[in-house]
Amino acid sequence: MPQPHRWDLVFKLDDLTVSEIRDARPPTLQPGEVSLAVERFGLTTNNVTYARFSEPGFSYWDAFPGPEGYGRVPVWGFARVEESRHPGVAVGSRYYGFMPMASHHVVAPEPTPQGFADTTPQLHYLPPWYWNYTLAGEPDARDDRRAVLRAVYPAVFNLAGMLERQAALGVRSVVVTSASSKVATGLAQRLSSERAGLSVIGVTSAGNAAFAERLGLYDTVVAYDALSSVPATGPVVLVDLTGDAARQSAVCERLAADLRHTALVGFTHPGSSIEPPPLPGPEPEFFFTPLVEAEAIEHEGAEQYHARYTKAEDGFVDSTESWLTIRHAQGPGAVADVFGALLAGKQPPDVSYVFRP
Numbered sequence: 001m002p003q004p005h006r007w008d009l010v011f012k013l014d015d016l017t018v019s020e021i022r023d024a025r026p027p028t029l030q031p032g033e034v035s036l037a038v039e040r041f042g043l044t045t046n047n048v049t050y051a052r053f054s055e056p057g058f059s060y061w062d063a064f065p066g067p068e069g070y071g072r073v074p075v076w077g078f079a080r081v082e083e084s085r086h087p088g089v090a091v092g093s094r095y096y097g098f099m100p101m102a103s104h105h106v107v108a109p110e111p112t113p114q115g116f117a118d119t120t121p122q123l124h125y126l127p128p129w130y131w132n133y134t135l136a137g138e139p140d141a142r143d144d145r146r147a148v149l150r151a152v153y154p155a156v157f158n159l160a161g162m163l164e165r166q167a168a169l170g171v172r173s174v175v176v177t178s179a180s181s182k183v184a185t186g187l188a189q190r191l192s193s194e195r196a197g198l199s200v201i202g203v204t205s206a207g208n209a210a211f212a213e214r215l216g217l218y219d220t221v222v223a224y225d226a227l228s229s230v231p232a233t234g235p236v237v238l239v240d241l242t243g244d245a246a247r248q249s250a251v252c253e254r255l256a257a258d259l260r261h262t263a264l265v266g267f268t269h270p271g272s273s274i275e276p277p278p279l280p281g282p283e284p285e286f287f288f289t290p291l292v293e294a295e296a297i298e299h300e301g302a303e304q305y306h307a308r309y310t311k312a313e314d315g316f317v318d319s320t321e322s323w324l325t326i327r328h329a330q331g332p333g334a335v336a337d338v339f340g341a342l343l344a345g346k347q348p349p350d351v352s353y354v355f356r357p
Contacts, residue, residue: 007357009101009332010070013061016051016343019336020070027106029085036105039094041077042148042354043335044182048342049267050074052243063123063130064100072100073339076151078136078143079105089116096150097133101335103357109133129154129290144326145317148352149182153313155265155289156186158296162263162287163187163237164196171260172234173199177251178241179221180208180349183266186316187239188217193315201232203251211349215323227254235260240284243267245277248284256280263287325351332357 006026012018027035050060051073061071080094082104088111095115099105109116115135123131163174174191176184179202188200202218212221222230227250236258240248243266252259259281276284297305329338335355341347 005103007103007332008066008072009335010066010072011051011339013054013069013071017340019339021332021336022067024102024104027104029083029106032086032108034081034086034089034107034109035083036079036095036099036107037082038099038103038105038357039078039080040144040147040354040356041075041099041101042144042151042352043075043338043342044148044152044352045178045266045342045347046152046183047073047075047339049243051343052267058125063098063126064102065122072102074098075101077147078139094136094138095133096136096146098130101332101339103332107133127290127294129293142314142317144328144354145320145324147354148324148326149186149317149320150313152182153186153316154293154309155183155287156190156316157309157312158289158292159183159187159239159263159265159287160190160194160196161296162292163191163198163239164194166237166261167196167198170235171198171237173201173232173236173258174239175201175203175230175232175236175251175255176218176239176241177203177247178266179204179212179218181241181266182352184239184241185212185215185217185349188215189316189319190312192217193312199232201230203227203230208349224250227251230254232258234258238262239287240264241266248276248279252279252281261285323350327351327353328356329353330356 006024008022008024010020029035053060060074063074064072066072076098078096081089081091084091086109089109107118108120110119115133118131178184191198191200199219202212202221204212206223209221209223220231224247232255236255237260261282262284264284265287338353
């Protein structure tokens with residue numbers, strides 16, 4: 001079936017399995033506006049988290065509103081300036097940032113030393129992390145992997161920092177659920193490379209346990225149906241990426257005697273919910289990466305923080321060459337298919353897709 005050159009992909013808000021491809025007309029830019037042609041973006045369970053997180057007053061659906069009853073799922077990717085009515089943003093320049101699932105996107109840029117801030121008012125309920133675009137060079141060998149991993153690595157980097165501080169306070173083990181996810185894998189790699197002194201235990205589905213073990217990053221891998229064998233000893237931190245109440249409860253009950261902190265990070269599981277159930281141990285805390293990162297930058301200084309971050313991200317991106325296969329797809333129909341697989345938890349952990357409109 002022929003697909004439009006310019007398109008929006010929208011999902012039904014009350015049934016994410018239903019999507020529509022809609023024609024998008026070329027915009028008439030106002031002074032100061034810029035039209036971006038989306039070049040490439042990746043999809044991970046991070047995008048599913050955006051679709052599932054719809055708290056009153058803070059919903060990712062509000063970032064790029066869709067037609068009545070439908071919404072546009074946010075993605076992170078690379079885009080190139082196709083048309084500009086801003087003197088400080090040149091046609092042909094390339095940026096990385098937060099955008100909708102679409103072939104094109106209009107922004108109202110205010111140039112910054114790193115790129116530009118999108119001054120579109122509807123975005124500013126979100127932290128600046130979401131409405132700042134970074135100037136990107138021309139594509140290189142890392143670009144497709146960056147398209148998949150760059151959006152999730154800030155969570156990895158800052159979670160590792162939190163866990164290193166917990167280790168300094170006496171914590172000896174970290175249990176990470178959804179251990180086959182990109183965030184969990186990156187976290188295990190970061191803790192291993194930093195020699196944080198923590199035993200890292202990955203908990204995942206029985207079907208993904210062999211993959212998590214093959215990575216060689218976890219000290220132990222345990223399936224959800226074998227939680228009694230979790231070897232966590234001494235003070236322990238739980239990093240939950242599932243958002244699934246039953247799994248949260250089961251893990252916390254197993255760790256209750258030694259649990260010192262529970263960080264709620266993601267919603268990878270099809271049965272996930274925003275509000276956690278009453279859990280044994282300390283009151284769980286949501287780990288909201290943009291705010292944690294802002295605090296880290298304020299404490300450390302932007303230059304030093306970003307130098308450490310860039311080195312760590314490049315190291316992780318390069319390390320995925322050994323286990324992550326990048327596949328390419330084109331057009332909104334392919335995007336909808338892969339998003340549906342992620343939504344259902346059926347996407348293999350060792351394969352990711354990069355899309356071009």
